Amino acid sequence: MQPTFSSSRILLPVRPWFIAFSLLFALVLNFLPTSAWSWVPDWVALVLIFWSIREPRRVGMGAGFLLGLAMDVADVSLLGQHALAYVLASYVASYLSRRILWFPIRLQALHVLPLLLIVQLVQFGARVMPGASLPGLDYFIGPLVAVFFWWPLTFLLLLPQYQPVSRDDNRPI
Amino acid sequence: MDHQPPPFFKRGPAPLAQLSFYAALSMALIFVDSRFQTLELLRQGVSLITRPVQQFAHTPVRAIDNAGVYLSDITRMEQENARLKRMQLEASDTVLRTRQLEVENERLRKLLDVKQRQNGNGRVAQVLHAARDPFSRKVIVDKGLQDKIVAGQPVVDELGVVGQVTRVFPFVSEITLITDKDQAVPVQVVRNGLRSVVFGLGDGRLELRFMPANADVEVGDDLVTSGLDGIFLAGTPVAKVVEIERDASYSFARIYCAPVAGVENFGEVMVMDPKETVVIPAELIPESGNGAGKGKGAAKPVPKKRRLKEE
Numbered sequence: 001m002q003p004t005f006s007s008s009r010i011l012l013p014v015r016p017w018f019i020a021f022s023l024l025f026a027l028v029l030n031f032l033p034t035s036a037w038s039w040v041p042d043w044v045a046l047v048l049i050f051w052s053i054r055e056p057r058r059v060g061m062g063a064g065f066l067l068g069l070a071m072d073v074a075d076v077s078l079l080g081q082h083a084l085a086y087v088l089a090s091y092v093a094s095y096l097s098r099r100i101l102w103f104p105i106r107l108q109a110l111h112v113l114p115l116l117l118i119v120q121l122v123q124f125g126a127r128v129m130p131g132a133s134l135p136g137l138d139y140f141i142g143p144l145v146a147v148f149f150w151w152p153l154t155f156l157l158l159l160p161q162y163q164p165v166s167r168d169d170n171r172p173i
Numbered sequence: 174m175d176h177q178p179p180p181f182f183k184r185g186p187a188p189l190a191q192l193s194f195y196a197a198l199s200m201a202l203i204f205v206d207s208r209f210q211t212l213e214l215l216r217q218g219v220s221l222i223t224r225p226v227q228q229f230a231h232t233p234v235r236a237i238d239n240a241g242v243y244l245s246d247i248t249r250m251e252q253e254n255a256r257l258k259r260m261q262l263e264a265s266d267t268v269l270r271t272r273q274l275e276v277e278n279e280r281l282r283k284l285l286d287v288k289q290r291q292n293g294n295g296r297v298a299q300v301l302h303a304a305r306d307p308f309s310r311k312v313i314v315d316k317g318l319q320d321k322i323v324a325g326q327p328v329v330d331e332l333g334v335v336g337q338v339t340r341v342f343p344f345v346s347e348i349t350l351i352t353d354k355d356q357a358v359p360v361q362v363v364r365n366g367l368r369s370v371v372f373g374l375g376d377g378r379l380e381l382r383f384m385p386a387n388a389d390v391e392v393g394d395d396l397v398t399s400g401l402d403g404i405f406l407a408g409t410p411v412a413k414v415v416e417i418e419r420d421a422s423y424s425f426a427r428i429y430c431a432p433v434a435g436v437e438n439f440g441e442v443m444v445m446d447p448k449e450t451v452v453i454p455a456e457l458i459p460e461s462g463n464g465a466g467k468g469k470g471a472a473k474p475v476p477k478k479r480r481l482k483e484e
Contacts (some may be wrong), residue, residue, distance in 0.1 A: 024226075031223075031230035033302035057184065061195045068199070073219040074227055076313070076340065076347045077306040079212050080202030087195040091188060127308040130207040133354035133375025135307035 001054075003158055005102050011161040014055055018160055022047055023059075023067060031074055038138045041146030044071060045119045048086055049093045049112055050157060053101065056094035064090035078126060085122040089115050109150035116143035213340070217318075220342045231302065295329075295445040296320060301345065303439070310353040310375065310436075312336075316444060317344045325404060327445045333410035333434035334358060334398060335442050346444075350436050351411065352377050360411050361399035365389055368399050371412055371430060377437065379412050381428035386419050390428055403448055410434070 001011050026043040034040045044067050051059035068083030075082070093100075093115055100111045120140055128134065185191070206212050298314040316322050318341050326338040328348050336356070340347040349356055354375030361368050367389060371379045384390060394414040400407025412430035419426045 028226060028230045030305075031227045033231060033234055033305075035303040035305045035307075038307055057182070060188075061191045065195045065199065069219060070223050070226075073216050074223045075306045076304045076311055077308065078203055079206035079216065080199040084196060084199035084203065087192065087199060091192045094188060126203050131355070132308035139307050 003154075003162075004104060006104070009162065011158065012163050014058070014161055016058065019051055019055065019059055022157055023051070023063065027067065027070060030071060038135070039141040039145050041142045041149060042116070042119060045086060045089060045116055046112075046146050046149065046153060047157070049089055049115050050153060052090045052093035053097040053108075054157075056097045059090070060094055061087045061090050077123075078130075081123050081126045084126065085119040088122055089119050092118065105151050105154055108154075109147045112150055113143060113147050116146055119143070216340070217342055220345075224342070224344060295326075295443040297441050298328075298346075298444050299441055300348075300439040304347065310350040310373070310377075311339070312348050312350065312439065313345050314348055314442060314444070315345055317342050317346045319344060322346045322444060323447060326447050327405045328442050329409055329445060330434045330438075330440070330442050333412075333432070334405060335434045335436055337404070338444060348442070351432055352379060352436055358405065358411055359399045359402045360396040361407075362390060363395040363397055364391075368401065371396060374429075378415075379430040379432060381414070381430060382425070384426050384428055386421065386424065386426045388426055388428075390414060390417065390426070392417055395433075396430060406445065406448065 002009060003011060023044070026047040029043040048059065048064055048067060052064075064086035065083045068081075068086040069079070071077075071082035071086075072079050096111065100108050103111065117140070120143060124135070124139070186194075202212070296316060298316040301313045301315050304311040304313060314328075322338055322341050324338055324341055324346075328335045328337060334351055336348045336350040336353070338346050339349040350373070351358055351371070352373045352375070354373055356373040357370050359368070360371045360381075369381050369384055371381050374380050381390065381396070392414050395410060396412045396414070398405040398407055398409045398411055410433045412432050414428060415431045416429040417426060418428075
C-alpha cells in the first residue's frame, strides 16, 4: 500500500503489535483527566477510524466494541454508549475505506469529520433520550479539533511502515 | 445449482452481520444499564483492567501537580500554616462548648425519652478526578469496596453536602454531585423550618421545586438537610437561595440555589457512614391477623410506612 494514492513509495506491511499499541496509547490519552476541556478530541475514535480505513481486515467492529466498553467503564457513562458509537463509526469507516484512500490527506480529513460526528451524536442520543442533562454545544467541537490532527496522525501511524530509500545503481528497476 | 467459488481471502462474517451483532449487543447493554442496576458486576470486572491504565495515565499529571506544590513559595506555606492555626484557635472555643452541649443534649433527650440523635462518622477520601462524562456531574474518589464503601453513602466536605456515592468499584467509587441533573436532597429552610426537596439542574445550580408561588422563602435563605430521607444527617448545610422568580401564571415559584460546599472543587471529602436504619419496635406493629376490630383504613398504612423506613 502507498501512503497516499499519488505516492510512488510502497509501504511495508503493518505490524499487528503496532496497531494494538497505538489503540492502547489512544486509550491512555483518553484517560487523562481532561474533563475540564470539552474540546479535547476523542483519541480512541480517531485512531480506530484511522485503522478501520487503512486496515479494515485487521481492525474492525470487535476492537471498537471492546474499546468502547473500556471507555464506558472508565468514564462512568452509560454502559454500551461508547461501544455503540465506535462500532457504527468503525463500520462506516471500513465501508468507505476504498473511497477515502483515493483522496489527498486534506480531503480524507473532511471524510473523517462526519464519522467523528456520528460518534458524538450516537452518544448524545443514547444519553439524552433516557433523560441526562444537555452537555452544551462545545461537546461537538471535539470532532472539529480532531480533524486537524488527521494529517499528523497519518504521518505518525504510518511512520513504522516507511522503508528506507536505498539507492542501488546496479539494480535494473 | 448455485455454487459460489471459495473466497480468496479469509474475511470472517460479513460486515453487515458483524455490525448487527455488535450494535444489538451494545443497544442491549444501553437498555439494561439505563433501566436496571444489574450490570454492576460486569462494570467491576472491566474496571479491574481499566483502572491500572487510568492510574498510569494519571501518573504524569499527578507528578506535575506535586512538583508545583513542592516548588511553591515557603513563605506562603508558613502564612497558610499560621492562618490555619489561628482558625483552629478561634474554632476551639466553639468545639469545646459543642462537646459539652452534646453531652447535655444527650442527657436531656434521655430524660425526655426521645430517640438519640445520630452522630456522623465517616472516612476521608481524596477526589481523584472528575468523570470525563459531559452528560453528568460525577467525581471519582480513592476509596472503594476495599474500604467497605457502599452505594448510597452521603458525602460531605467541611462546608456542606457534596453528593452521594452511587457506584462502588474495587478501589475507587463514583460520587454523584448534588448539582447533577435530578439528584435530590431533602432540605429544610433554616429560618422557618419549611421542608422541601432541592434538585440539581445539571448546570452547577440547584432548584427548590414544588414550592407554592407565595412560599416563605427569601433570597439568602440557608437550606440544611432535613434528614427525612434516612440517608443524610439532619442539619448539614446544603445550599443558599440566590434567585427567586415568582410568576403568578405558574402555580410554583422558581427558586434557584447555589451549593454551599465546594462541589466543583477537588480536594478531600468525607464519606459518611450509612445511617442506622430505623426499626419500629415490635409491640408498635399491629398483627395483620387481628386487624378486624380496627377497620381497614387504620391498619393498611402501617406496614407501608414500616417498609419505607427499613429501606
